Amino acid sequence: MHVGFIGLGVMGTPMAAHLLDAGHVVCSSVNRTAPAPELLKKGLQVMASPKEVAQTSTVIITMLPNTDDVERVLFGPGSVSEGLGEGGLVIDMSTIDPSATRGFAERFRMTRRQYLDAPVSGGEVGAKAATLSIMCGGPAEAFEMARPLLERLGRNITHVGEVNGSGQSCKIANQIVVALTIEAVGEALVFASGAGCDPAKVREALMGGFAASRVLDVHGERMISRNFEPGFRIALHAKDLDLALAAAAHGGVPLPGTSLCRQLLAANQAAGEWQLDHSAIVKSLERLASNTLNETRKENNADG
Known part of the structure; x- marks a missing residue:
C-alpha cells in the first residue's frame, strides 16, 4: 500500500519502520521533529505537508499526542482532508477524545472517505516489537482495509x-486499568519499604502469586532500579486520564x-517530573509517605 504516516515520535518511528520493512511505500511530513535517519535509510519519503502526504497515499495513519494535534493535521491548512482522495482511509492511532473522534469520522464520511480510530497499548516496547494491542472503532469495511497494516x-x-x-x-478503559495498577504497585512497594522489607525481594515474591502482572514486572522493576526514562510519559498518561x-x-x-491517580500525576507535575515515565508515580507516593512520617514525628515530639 501507499501509506502516509504522520507522527514519527517514540511510538510512530518503530511503527513506520515495520511498514517499510514489510514493503509498503511510506511517506510523511515533518510534524514537530525531523524523521529519524533510520527511516530515511529504509526509504521513507518526506513531503512538505500533510496535504501532499495524502495526495500520494491511499491510507493515512496518524500517531499524535492529543486531540488538537489530530484535528490540525486532518483539517487545518495544508491538511490531510485537502489531499486524500475519495475512498481513502484515515487510521488514527493516537489516544484522543472519543466525541471528537466521532466528529472527525463524520466529516470524512460526508466526502466518501473512511475513518478508523485504532489507538494502541504496549508502549515503546510494544511498538518496537510489533506486539501492540490495537483497539479499533469504525465500519467493518474500514477495519478490513486497515487489517493488513495493523x-x-x-x-x-x-x-x-x-x-x-x-x-x-476502549483505550481510555485500558489507561484507567494501567494507571490504577501502576499506582497499586507503587503503593505496595512503598509500604514494603516502610515496613523494613527489601522491595526487590517483595516484588520477586509477588511475581509468583496472584498479584503478578505485566505492570508489576516492568514498572515494579523501574521503581526499584529508579529507571524513569520515559517509555510512556507522565504528561501523556495524565492527558489520557483527563479524557477519562x-x-x-x-x-x-x-x-x-x-x-x-490523576492527583498523584499532578503532584509529579508540580515536582517537575512531567516528562518522566509514568512509573514515576511512585515518587509522589514516596513524598506522601515521607510527609506523613514527618507529621507523625512532629506530633510525637509535641506530645513528648
Whole structure:
C-alpha cells in the first residue's frame, strides 16, 4: 500500500519502520521533529505537508499526542482532508477524545472517505516489537482495509465496534486499568519499604502469586532500579486520564480511583517530573509517605 504516516515520535518511528520493512511505500511530513535517519535509510519519503502526504497515499495513519494535534493535521491548512482522495482511509492511532473522534469520522464520511480510530497499548516496547494491542472503532469495511497494516504493528487486534469512537473508549478503559495498577504497585512497594522489607525481594515474591502482572514486572522493576526514562510519559498518561474523567462526567459515571491517580500525576507535575515515565508515580507516593512520617514525628515530639 501507499501509506502516509504522520507522527514519527517514540511510538510512530518503530511503527513506520515495520511498514517499510514489510514493503509498503511510506511517506510523511515533518510534524514537530525531523524523521529519524533510520527511516530515511529504509526509504521513507518526506513531503512538505500533510496535504501532499495524502495526495500520494491511499491510507493515512496518524500517531499524535492529543486531540488538537489530530484535528490540525486532518483539517487545518495544508491538511490531510485537502489531499486524500475519495475512498481513502484515515487510521488514527493516537489516544484522543472519543466525541471528537466521532466528529472527525463524520466529516470524512460526508466526502466518501473512511475513518478508523485504532489507538494502541504496549508502549515503546510494544511498538518496537510489533506486539501492540490495537483497539479499533469504525465500519467493518474500514477495519478490513486497515487489517493488513495493523497486523504488521500488533498482535492483539480487536474490532471493538462499528461506531467510531469505540476504539478510543476502549483505550481510555485500558489507561484507567494501567494507571490504577501502576499506582497499586507503587503503593505496595512503598509500604514494603516502610515496613523494613527489601522491595526487590517483595516484588520477586509477588511475581509468583496472584498479584503478578505485566505492570508489576516492568514498572515494579523501574521503581526499584529508579529507571524513569520515559517509555510512556507522565504528561501523556495524565492527558489520557483527563479524557477519562471528562467522558465519565458527561456520562455520569464515577471514577474515584482514576481521580486519585490523576492527583498523584499532578503532584509529579508540580515536582517537575512531567516528562518522566509514568512509573514515576511512585515518587509522589514516596513524598506522601515521607510527609506523613514527618507529621507523625512532629506530633510525637509535641506530645513528648
